[in-house]
Amino acid sequence: MTAPALPHAGPLAGPRLLVAALAIGAGNFLVVLDSTIANVSVPTIAGSVGVSVSQGSWVITSYAVAEAITVPLTGWLSRRFGAMRVFLACYFAFAAISLLCGLSQSLGMLIAGRVLLGLVGGPIMPLSQMLLMRIFPPRQATVASVIWAMTTLIGPIAGPILGGIICDGIGWPWIFHIKVPIALIGGALVFLTTRGLPDPTGKARIDAIGLALLVLWVGALQIMLDEGRNHDWFAATEIKLLAVVAVVGFLAFVIYELTEAQPIVDLRIFRHRGFTAAAVTFAGGFGAFFAAIVILPLWLQQNMGYTATWAGYATGIMGILAMISAPIVGKATEKFDPRAILSIGILGLGAMTAWRMGFNSDVTFAQMAWPTLFTGPFMVMFFVPVTGLAIASVTPEEQANAAGLSNFMRTLAGAFATSLVQTGWANSARVNQTELVGAMHNNAEVIAGMVAGGASPEVAVANLTRIVEHQSVLLATLDMFAVITVVFVLAALLPWLAPKPKGPIDTSGAH
Known part of the structure; x- marks a missing residue:
């Protein structure tokens, strides 16, 4: 799955270590960012290339599926070509393919580019984690873990905000173009600061x-x-x-x-009850979390009149408290039962989603911002301990595979959740619209009132239709929040199926 833990190749020190760590972390940030930066831009992209929003959602799912497929190849690639070489090749390829995505003139070309982005982005996440642990001295392993965890957390938070601002202010191609110089500079800095460090290879069968x-x-x-x-x-x-x-x-x-x-995927790891419970928790919790941050900006833009920028703010505001609470949660994971922290985090995410079930068509941005803001600490409580809990029950030789397999399930769950929540949303909207129309027994009077107010019969019918459609989509959105809440509650029960770790868990991901 992921690259096996290798001996330290001579830790770096001083400014060289700082630059290398930031450049490697930037690679992980870009890949995670790419999973959400397009979320708020889907309606704009779909309109630009002349397709429906549901077809435009392939921009999200194609990337996630391709990324999930290449995660299991990371270990083989690292053994065959060297972890640093593979990381650099993927880093620079990410820059080149991002440029091509921004130049796309059709949905087919864009999806092809997103697939390629996912293929080269998949190995970057686990390799960045491993390389950070390699360049830091063993006594500073916690610092490496924090850098990796923070870049992983910031990515999905910054994605909607940057995507919205860029889409509205410059144009959707720039959500891809902006990553090109960052990836090129980051890759160059990694090459320069790690040059001369051993990058062992060996025979590897795929x-x-x-x-x-x-x-x-x-x-x-x-x-x-x-x-x-x-x-x-x-x-x-x-x-x-x-x-x-x-x-x-x-x-x-x-x-x-x-x-x-x-x-290529060591399914025997599922014999460990603790790993199975944690991995399924990771998949279920992340699927629900990702479904929520996909459906919210779509609803805001299509039915609430929000621009991509403001939809991004409404989604990304969770980052404020997430950044503040991350160190606190990290320390708490070392002292308290990680199963409790994980379960509370998932229940909190469910509570914030349930809060949104009280929204109506008159909800203000401030009212909408509160549950999103408070999502931040619970998101950290979910993400920080779950991988460590997954690897706590496996043998040392299986830890790299366990970390990779749990992330594979997480990525796949995000892709599937995107499709399922949009399908459920569309179906619920149709059912609600039918029920609303059936419950309206005074259509003629409402239309007559609009005509009496100066509207033409055609305009009156169109206005009434628009009101019904708007309300049906609102009800469908609340229905999806209800389903997501139920999934969160069920996922919160799963960590307790894992045995309690005998000591502090390794939140660095098994390195």
Whole structure:
């Protein structure tokens, strides 16, 4: 999965260490940022290339799926070519492909670029974590962990804000172009500051069949989830076919990986009850969290009249308290049962989502900002201990694979959640609209009143239709918040299935 822990190749010191750490952390920041920077820009991008918003959501899911698929390849790539070489190659490739994404003239070209971004971005996250641990002296391992954790937390917070400001102020291509100089400078600084450090390689065999099966079932399932709502689900032959391919591919993948001597995804790790509980918690909690930060800006822009900038503010304001609380949560994880911290964090995220169920069409930005602001500390309580808890129950030799597999599940859950929440949102809006129309017994009187007020019959009908559509989408949004809340509550129960760690957990990710 992720690169195996390697001996320290001579820790750096002084300004060289600081520059190298910031440059490596910037790589992780860019990759995590890319998972959310397009969220608030989807309506604008969709309109620019002439497609629906639901089709435009492929900009999000294509990146997440490609990223998830390449995470398991990180270990093989590092052993075969060297961790630093792979990191630098992906860093510079990220810059080049970001440029191509910004130059896209069609949705197909943009999605192709996003797939390539995900493929090169996948290894950057685990490699940045490993390289930070390598360049810092062992006594400063906690500092390396904090740098990596903060870049991982800041990315999804800054994404919506930057995406909104850039989309409204400059144009959506610049949400990709702006990353080009940062990636180029960051990659150059990593190369210069780490030049001369050993970057060992060795023979590495890749599980080609396992990789092919992984791509097959993940790709088929994601396409089915994205396209199902556009083809009346299982009424369409192609959706049925995709479902069969996904199920058969998944079963074949599980059977093959459990019998393969060197599997690309070591499913045997699931024999550890603690890992299974933590990994499923990570996937479920992150899926719910990501669904919320996908649906909120879409609703604000499509139905509340928000610009991409203000939708970004409404989503990204959670970063204020997240930054303040991160060191406190890190210390608390060392002293208290991490299962309790994790469970409280997830329940808090659920409570903030439930708070949003009280929104109406007159909700102000300030009213909307409070639950988002208070989401920050709970988000930190979720993200900080969950990976450490996942690896606490596995053997030292399995820790790298455990960290990689839990992140693979997290990334995949985010992609699936994006599709599922938008499908549920659209379906709920249609049902609510039908019910609202059926409950309106005075349509003619309302229209007559509008006509009496000076509107033409056509305008009156259009206005009434718009009001009904607006309310149906509002109700659908509240329905999705309710579903997300339930998922959070269920996910909060899962950490308690893990045994209590015997000592402080390693929040650095098993290095």
